[in-house]
Amino acid sequence: MSKIISEVTLRTKGILPVQKLKLLNEAGIVSGVEGFPIEENQYQPNSIDLRLGETAYRVRSSFLPENETVQKKIDKLFQYQFSIEDGAVLEPNCVYIIPLLEQLKLPASHYSMQKNLFNGSGGDEIRLISEENLSAKANPKSTTGRLDIFTRVITDYSHRFEEIEHGFRGRLYLEVVPKSFPIKVRTGQRLNQLRIRHGHTVLSDQDILRTHGSDPLLFDESGQPLPMDKLNVNNGLFMSVNLKGDENDLLGYKAKKHRDLIDLDNINHYEVSDFWEPILTANNEHLILEPEAFYIFASSERCRIPKHLAAEMIAYDTGSGELRTHYAGFFDSGFGGEVADKGARAVLEVRSHDVPFLIEHGQTFCSMKFEPNTEIPDFVYGNEIKSNYQGQGLKLGKHFKQP
Secondary structure, eight states, X not given: OOOOOOEEEOOSOEEOOHHHHHHHHHTTSEEEOTTOOOOGGGBOSSOEEEEBOSEEEEESSOOOOTTSOHHHHHHHHEEEEEEOTTOEEEOTTOEEEEEEEEEEEOOSOEEOTTTOOEESOOXXXXXXXXXXXXXXXXXXXXXXXXXXXXXXXXXXXXXXXXXXXTTOEEEEEEEEEEOSSOEEEOTTOEEEEEEEEESOOOOOHHHHHHHHHHSOOEEOTTSOBOOGGGOOBSSSEEEEBOOSOOTTSEEEEEEOSSOOOEEXXXXXXXXXXXXXXXXXXXXXXXXXXXXXXEEEXXXXXXXXXXXXXXXXEEEOOOSSSOEEEOSOOEEOTTTTOSGGGTOEEEEEEEEEOSSOEEEETTOEEEXXXXXXXXXXXXXXXSGGGTOTTTTOSSOOOTTBOOO
């Protein structure tokens, strides 16, 4: 760290933008482990990319630590370990735990700005002046989901994946399960991202409607803002699947089985046809998904995330457990551009479990939950920071040759 600060002040609730994340790094609240400081290009508008560490552990099953450390759980389920410093292959449907190069020291308590009285038992090196405590939430990066790599962040003594409560101090671990393809990983690669919250404030349905009225969030297929009465809002903003196809009559892709490995260092490298079967349009605008096959589709609507907001895409709960949509669910501020850019389609990663499952054009597939930023990020998602999926339609991950 270039300097050490001893006090962090947060005046508004929401997701911390890049400039505040850098402040937390300076305070030692977010940091790399010894020998691996946080790098400048890890910062995204509302999140920090998490890097794979030096060792992978093959374990018998997934787990949650509950009342013990991650390492103790690894010891119980341990099969073997190997270095990934020079690259190593992870096989499909095997569970690996990889310690990450990041660690957190979230304050256990805070000082109230109004009363300036200490709330909690004390003992923190950093003085956090805020209305509420800091917590953190992780998500797979977009590319991770598009490669059908199932990942979840785990921390010591946690009873939930991806969520990190205030007061947590320690290293982060990543559960990695490749599903469709073998993958070659290496120390320093980034499969997940972490965002930090001051409180947890989610926009209400009325707030979503009010925002859309002045700063459109969803657009139809022609790029026009959706009329207010066409928005499907119910504890979030719902989106649907496109089965009419794009200009090439392409509906989506289905992952081929028993393919060669994908080296995550190779960008714009692999032939699409070697790994994916294209799904072309038909006249009936419906499709039956094969059980346990992996598909890539696009949303019917085009979406954008205004600069003052960030969003998480949540899989739609069918109530049956038969359909899983969207592994990678976080959208940084600026995704989809300005209103004049008419948004971008959301890419949907889909798997049907147990039984064949019918989907139809316009069927509800996911919802967007919006959270405010504590302040406007110094930069937003887009070409300025070489974002991979700005303005996208139906698009595979960056490792495949783009048409």
